[in-house]
Amino acid sequence: MSNTFQVDLRGIVDLLSHHLYASPRVYVRELLQNAVDAITATDLAEKGQIRITTGSDELRITDNGIGLTEAQVHELLATIGRSSKRDELGFARHEFLGQFGIGLLSCFLVADEIRVHTRRAGAEPVVWVGYSDGRYEVRPGKEREPGTTVTLLPRRGAEHLLSGTTVRELAELYGSMLPVSVEVDDQRVTAGEVPWESGRAALFSYAEKVFGFVPFDVVELDVPEAGLKGAAFVLPTPVNPATRGGHRVYLKRMLLAENVEGLLPEWAFFARCVVDSTELRPTASRESLYDDGLLNAARDAIADQLRGWLVRLAATDPRRLTRFLDVHHLGVKALALHDDEMLRIVEQWYPIETNMGQVTLAEFRERHGIIRYASTADEFRQLAAVAAAQDVGLVNGGYVYDTEIIERLATVDPEVRAERLEPTDLATRFTGLDAETELALRPFLAIAQRRLDRLGCEVVIRAFDPVTLPALYLVSRAAAFHDQFTATRDKSDDLWSGVLDALASVAPPERPQLVLNHRNPLVRRVVGIADPELAGLAVESLYGQSLMLGHHPIRPADAALLTTSFVGLLDRAVPAIVAEENSVAEEDR
Numbered sequence: 001m002s003n004t005f006q007v008d009l010r011g012i013v014d015l016l017s018h019h020l021y022a023s024p025r026v027y028v029r030e031l032l033q034n035a036v037d038a039i040t041a042t043d044l045a046e047k048g049q050i051r052i053t054t055g056s057d058e059l060r061i062t063d064n065g066i067g068l069t070e071a072q073v074h075e076l077l078a079t080i081g082r083s084s085k086r087d088e089l090g091f092a093r094h095e096f097l098g099q100f101g102i103g104l105l106s107c108f109l110v111a112d113e114i115r116v117h118t119r120r121a122g123a124e125p126v127v128w129v130g131y132s133d134g135r136y137e138v139r140p141g142k143e144r145e146p147g148t149t150v151t152l153l154p155r156r157g158a159e160h161l162l163s164g165t166t167v168r169e170l171a172e173l174y175g176s177m178l179p180v181s182v183e184v185d186d187q188r189v190t191a192g193e194v195p196w197e198s199g200r201a202a203l204f205s206y207a208e209k210v211f212g213f214v215p216f217d218v219v220e221l222d223v224p225e226a227g228l229k230g231a232a233f234v235l236p237t238p239v240n241p242a243t244r245g246g247h248r249v250y251l252k253r254m255l256l257a258e259n260v261e262g263l264l265p266e267w268a269f270f271a272r273c274v275v276d277s278t279e280l281r282p283t284a285s286r287e288s289l290y291d292d293g294l295l296n297a298a299r300d301a302i303a304d305q306l307r308g309w310l311v312r313l314a315a316t317d318p319r320r321l322t323r324f325l326d327v328h329h330l331g332v333k334a335l336a337l338h339d340d341e342m343l344r345i346v347e348q349w350y351p352i353e354t355n356m357g358q359v360t361l362a363e364f365r366e367r368h369g370i371i372r373y374a375s376t377a378d379e380f381r382q383l384a385a386v387a388a389a390q391d392v393g394l395v396n397g398g399y400v401y402d403t404e405i406i407e408r409l410a411t412v413d414p415e416v417r418a419e420r421l422e423p424t425d426l427a428t429r430f431t432g433l434d435a436e437t438e439l440a441l442r443p444f445l446a447i448a449q450r451r452l453d454r455l456g457c458e459v460v461i462r463a464f465d466p467v468t469l470p471a472l473y474l475v476s477r478a479a480a481f482h483d484q485f486t487a488t489r490d491k492s493d494d495l496w497s498g499v500l501d502a503l504a505s506v507a508p509p510e511r512p513q514l515v516l517n518h519r520n521p522l523v524r525r526v527v528g529i530a531d532p533e534l535a536g537l538a539v540e541s542l543y544g545q546s547l548m549l550g551h552h553p554i555r556p557a558d559a560a561l562l563t564t565s566f567v568g569l570l571d572r573a574v575p576a577i578v579a580e581e582n583s584v585a586e587e588d589r
């Protein structure tokens, strides 16, 4: 025995209203869409007219489209999921907006009764009345021109959704770009022209009106394979790259949504688009784009066009490009990580922080040959002045993407040499002292070394610039890693610290160095101190000060040493005065 599914209309309407469509307001879109499709089916689209009238007790929408015969009314209107817009194989027909055969049902989100008065040229007029409980009637209709009038009788509580103001607003939102004339209560809502066919000035004012900003620039978009045309508006102010920019997307001139994601690659967060496509497909809710190969291809093509705009800007108006980079450098840098052309643009035009001022990587390379960089801002701050004094150019690679960009530049272009500055490399550039001075300093160095031994630090004396810097704490990356490593080990439980111990023994670290500057007057005085205790205190405080200056982590042992050396020095400075004051007090008595 074979049976047929029964469909509970209430269940379907509930599904549509709560799960498929974001809001009952879409009923206007679905009605407009049916009217446009009916007009398209006549091949006389340019004469197409859609009229909507609103009133307190009903809403009517009339089109001069193809209309339906009585047989079609039974077949198409009374069968959920049946559509005239699919071919024999069941594929959506290219020229139509609808395809699923459920659009009309959305009217039940706002109405309990739908009347369709329709006539096909050469056939009799007929009226179909559908009720939200699933019943329908068909009867002969009054004489009329070919076409269709759909009448909705508002449901109690939904009247506001059918009011003149709301309907006009919705018809304009969804339909203002439609190629047929649409009127709501005798007022035309279609604009007739699309902004990207009306010149640049029109695009600028469109952006201001619709997106609320005057764009930095406008890039016209054209992707023939997706039947896509439109414009990308470059934002005039920085945006957070993490906030996904939505785009205004039209499909066959009907608004899909105002906030469509996925049309542009992520890096292009500096642009907002308005586009119309004849080929991209909507999802069933018609609120976003169906993610398929064609959308991917369109995304790639748009990316190419935005990139092309940037490259052209570099060639024709570098000053404007610099301004653009000022605002949107994060996006461009992110792009440069996987795009050679963008990488060149960043190299040539984006000024980067160096110890010789703000220069582009290209200028830096020309001046210094090799791109030497510090990979964190702390490391840069610590070394910038010292490196500058040695005439070593140093780039701050600590900002987002900068280190990766420098490293990528060196991988892509064999002529570019890049080298991460190893802090201890600097020490090899410092001048050693003559043998006699070295010999004279031995006793002091021995005292100093004994004081810093327990902190794992080696003390050396060199002559270097700037003269104003008494000491520099230099730690190689291996040693820095080791420090972190031991700190973790000390905090870990037995099992884990056992594992870390085993690892630690594999890589014995170089020791960090405290390099005292023999050119610095204070250091000269310190090395001359005869009292070993005082000399030790002075070395300890120089150590502490250079740790802080270089933003190095302060371990508990360092903190303790900072306190004892400070108190020690204070103690040396103060007791004489206190003693004097005491004796004055004695005399007063």
Ligand SMILES: Nc1ncnc2c1ncn2[C@@H]1O[C@H](COP(=O)(O)OP(=O)(O)OP(=O)(O)O)[C@@H](O)[C@H]1O
Binding pocket: 030, 033, 034, 035, 038, 063, 065, 066, 067, 068, 076, 077, 082, 083, 084, 085, 097, 098, 099, 100, 101, 102, 103, 104, 105, 147, 148
């Ligand atoms: N104004 C109209 N003029 C002529 N035919 C219409 C009209 N409105 C609806 N129809 C017919 O009713 C059918 C069902 O319409 P419905 O809106 O439910 O689905 P659809 O437009 O085919 O697809 P979708 O669910 O994607 O909108 C249509 O395929 C069309 O043949």
